[in-house]
Amino acid sequence: MDIFQTWRSPLILFAAVGCAVSGGIFYAFSTFVMQALGEQPSASGIATMQSINITVINPLFMAAFFLPAVASLILAIAALRDWSNPNSSYLLIGSLLYLIGTIGVTIAGNIPLNDALAVVNPSSNEGFTLWTKFLKDWTLWNHVRTIAGMLASICFAIAR
Structure with a gap:
């Protein structure tokens, strides 16, 4: 028996759950975190987002974000190798x-x-201008990540 066949179902389940977790994290940012940051004075919102962007780089988040990508890559290769599978x-x-x-x-x-x-200096005029654009643009891209993560999870759940 091929090693992939042994690990196929657990890997698909892992990918489904991992993509849902990532999508859920992004969903939280899209639906209330960015809004809460946007309601703060710009200097405070900027400083908080700067802190988030530093603290997010940690082993737990990186694993939750990148391990589903590894599983996805393996599953994509497996899908192409066994395209006759429905x-x-x-x-x-x-x-x-x-x-x-x-x-x-x-x-x-x-x-x-x-x-x-x-x-950017959170208290500067440049910071204020950037923050206004940042909130709109970052949240838009985050919506895309949210939807992609959730739809990926659904696809993996169906494939299971």
Whole structure:
């Protein structure tokens, strides 16, 4: 028996749960965290987001964010290798949703915005101007990550 066949169901379950957890984290930011930060004076909101962007880089979050990506990559390869399996399309779609819609969007959309915010003085006029744009743009990209994570989870659940 192929080692993937032994680990197929647990890996799909892990990917489904992992994508849902990531989507849930992003959902919280999209539905109330960013709104709460936006209601603060800009200097306070900026300083808090700067702190969040530093503290999020920790082993627990990184594992919750990147381990589903590893599982997605493995499942995408497996889906392409066994395309005749009726669930392969769900595995591939779920994998692409997570890899592109969550990881890719984070790298191309959210991180550059975080990097720009990291170097601004929260009390400056530049900070105020950047913060107004940041709230809108960052939250938009975060909505994409939320939806992608949740849809990926659904695809993996169907494929299971």
